[in-house]
Amino acid sequence: MHIFFKTVLYCSCLLLNGCLGLGAYRLDKDQNSYSRALTESNKRQTLLNVVSLRYADTPGFLDTTQLISGYQLQRSASLNANTDVVPFRPGGALSVQVQESPTFTFQPVTGDAYAQSFLRPLPPASLLPLAMGGLPIDVLFRLSVQSVNMISNAGAIGGDVGRGSPEFFELIHDLRLLQVAGLLGIQLEQTLDASGKPSAANHVFLSISSTKDPILSEVVFETRRFFSMPQNDERVEVVYGAGSPRKGQIRLLTRTMLSVLGQIAYQIEVPPEDVTSGKTLARVRLVGRETKPIVNVNVSREPPATSFATVDYKNRYYWISDNDFDSKLAFTMLQILLELSKTTKNPGAIVTIPINN
Numbered sequence: 001m002h003i004f005f006k007t008v009l010y011c012s013c014l015l016l017n018g019c020l021g022l023g024a025y026r027l028d029k030d031q032n033s034y035s036r037a038l039t040e041s042n043k044r045q046t047l048l049n050v051v052s053l054r055y056a057d058t059p060g061f062l063d064t065t066q067l068i069s070g071y072q073l074q075r076s077a078s079l080n081a082n083t084d085v086v087p088f089r090p091g092g093a094l095s096v097q098v099q100e101s102p103t104f105t106f107q108p109v110t111g112d113a114y115a116q117s118f119l120r121p122l123p124p125a126s127l128l129p130l131a132m133g134g135l136p137i138d139v140l141f142r143l144s145v146q147s148v149n150m151i152s153n154a155g156a157i158g159g160d161v162g163r164g165s166p167e168f169f170e171l172i173h174d175l176r177l178l179q180v181a182g183l184l185g186i187q188l189e190q191t192l193d194a195s196g197k198p199s200a201a202n203h204v205f206l207s208i209s210s211t212k213d214p215i216l217s218e219v220v221f222e223t224r225r226f227f228s229m230p231q232n233d234e235r236v237e238v239v240y241g242a243g244s245p246r247k248g249q250i251r252l253l254t255r256t257m258l259s260v261l262g263q264i265a266y267q268i269e270v271p272p273e274d275v276t277s278g279k280t281l282a283r284v285r286l287v288g289r290e291t292k293p294i295v296n297v298n299v300s301r302e303p304p305a306t307s308f309a310t311v312d313y314k315n316r317y318y319w320i321s322d323n324d325f326d327s328k329l330a331f332t333m334l335q336i337l338l339e340l341s342k343t344t345k346n347p348g349a350i351v352t353i354p355i356n357n
Helices: 002-016 022-054 111-118 137-144 166-180 214-226 257-265 272-276 325-341
Strands: 062-082 089-108 145-148 184-192 198-208 235-240 249-254 298-300 309-313 316-320 351-354
Touching: 022 062, 022 257, 022 309, 022 316, 022 325, 111 257, 137 145, 137 166, 137 257, 137 325, 145 166, 166 184, 166 214, 198 214, 257 325, 316 325
Parallel strands: 235 249
Antiparallel strands: 062 089, 089 351, 145 249, 184 198, 198 235, 298 316, 309 316
16 A cells, blocks of 8 residues: 555656656757748748749749647646555546647738739849858859840740840859859948948949969959959949949849749640640740759659659649759759748738647
């Protein structure tokens, strides 16, 4: 009898004094789980919108603005014994109940928020520093830049129209070589207004350093010549716009996020019957060095065994292979650009979905 009472008393103390550490345990588990689930959900939403645009379908954007996961821990313990009965029969009960109540809040991207996030060109002052953060500048330009001075990137349109200029792909190839060699730099300079305070606008400069390497020296020479830079000058200003630049400037026509998604969409190789039936247009055929899609999206009737991202659209599966590193990198950069383009405007309609287990 003595051992039984001590065992029940000890277990009761564990339960009633909170020795289970539920909060700390769930924080570690839930933070990783929800973060991963949110990332995977955003990947599928982006891929679905790309596929939808391929078929001239309406894209939809829904942001998860809030995640709340509440827990309720109920613990009880009881002990009873009847000493008047022989033989002695002790009794007791222990119980623990954990209840989880997650709540997700979604915000549809509409109105001004839609215009600011998806219809506004990406500003060079926000775009170019990404290259200095380690993102490949050739992939960045293929995704987000429509033209540099007078040469054009491939456009978001089907068929042989909008294939882009071969010179564009030669340029971004050389810029990537300079970036890898550490000869390419981006500087932001903030100007002062009339009162001497920093203005909201930043001036963006691209620098091309000199080198004694004979091969890279040729790349430096050709790149400076393309930008109409004096060969003894290492820096040129980058401004937004199309057409012929002024002396000492590069004109960079950046894309909207809708255009970025559209370009990836029209590089998807769809089944031929979808083109002949008029459901969509033929794929954009690229020219120059970059002849393959920036993001290779596969199509099949059966779901893939493994993939980086998969969506189901009109009885077909569209997916990015987990073994295609270049496509995964470009798609991840697309996700970064989507986050960069988001506005801080107040939300409109909000959908909150509580989930009861």
